[in-house]
Amino acid sequence: MAAVTSSFSLSTLSHCSQRKNLSLSSSTRFLPPNSESFRLAPNFSIQYVAVRASDSASRVVVRCSSSLSDIPTVSETKLSFLKAYKRPIPSIYNSVLQELIVQHHLMKYKKSYQYDPVFALGFVTVYDQLMEGYPSDEDRDAIFQAYINALNEDPERYRADAQKLEEWARAQNSTSLIEFSSREGEVEGILKDIAERAGAKDSFSYSRFFAIGLFRLLELANAMEPTILEKLCAALNVNKRSVDRDLDVYRNLLSKLVQAKELLREYVDREKKKREERSEPQKANETIAKCLGEHQISALK
Known part of the structure; x- marks a missing residue:
């Protein structure tokens, strides 16, 4: 047979x-x-x-x-996040978080996806920009933990790798940043691996978070000239046109966030002032009642 x-x-x-x-x-x-x-x-x-x-x-x-039979749906990922963090989130933050987690889910479960620290740096940068000014630092950290865990990844790894790249980038300049392939080091090795996978095409998954991670490296190295970004993309075998497009989206998002947070701040200030104005007559009445009570007690004596 x-x-x-x-x-x-x-x-x-x-x-x-x-x-x-x-x-x-x-x-x-x-x-x-x-x-x-x-x-x-x-x-x-x-x-x-x-x-x-x-x-x-x-x-x-x-x-x-199917080798991907265990892949959760977007709804399941969002539900995992909501189960992990059950406290209400202000709508200005929640609407963007829900959109981010959908995008992140689609990136994570692409066949060619492989975690890398530049991707992590990009997401951490976006998250910190979004949650800047959040009422509670403790809640902000708890939301981050719940978000990354919902995607079956390690939040501590994201933070540690982002910090590692930030510290490295601060010690670079325009020249050393794009010449990583000629040097040895932990971060240099990470970038070389990305360049090798990106050059192979089928083993690298480009994403918007990756583009933002590159932008953050340039920002921290004080190397914001357009030619430096072009050379860095070439060294990493990444399409600069895609990076430019995604960075434009990122800048527009930041601009909208700034405007939305300003509106929220004005709303909070107005509500606070209204509460204070409503409380003033009540305090005055309480003071009068207290004085009258003291006067009556004195008269009885």
């Missing part, structure tokens, strides 16, 4: 169905499309094993499988 194994995408399924004597294994079940258990991962594939025996016709056993 000889066995032949092959695999093919969904688009070629029709070719298999045209074979004669096709039978399904007893463990194969078909579920309706609206079933809770019916979910196809992005790289879903079908395998078949053709078994030929001398005394019987060829038989094809079809098996469905």
Whole structure:
């Protein structure tokens, strides 16, 4: 008996169905499309094993499988975040956080995704800019923990790697920043690995957070000339046009955040003033009542 194994995408399924004597294994079940258990991962594939025996016709056993079957949905990631941090978040922060976690989920679960410290630096930069001025530092840290944990990643690693790159960048200049490949060091090794993977194309997943991480490196090294960004992108094998586009989006986001936070601050100040104005007559009445009470007590004596 000889066995032949092959695999093919969904688009070629029709070719298999045209074979004669096709039978399904007893463990194969078909579920309706609206079933809770019916979910196809992005790289879903079908395998078949053709078994030929001398005394019987060829038989094809079809098996469905996906290496990404454990990938959570966006809704599940958002629910994990809400379960981990149950306190209310002001709408100005919450709306942006919800949008970020959707984008982050899609980045994280791409087939070519691989964590790297520049990506981490980019996200930490965005998060800290967003949450600047948050009423409670403790809550801000708790939200960060809940957010990263919801994506099944390590918040401590994000913070540690971001700090490591920030400290390194502060010690660089325009020249040393783009000549990382000619030097040895921990961060230099990280950048070399990124350049190698980006050059291979299929093992590197470019993202907006990565672009912001690059921008932060330039900012801390005081190397903001456009030519430096171009050279750094070339050294890392990254498309500068994509970086420019995503940095424009980032700058627009920061501008909107500044305006929104200013409006929020004005609203809080107005509400505080209103409460103070409402409390003044009450305090006056309490003072009068206290004085009258003291006067009546004196008269009784």
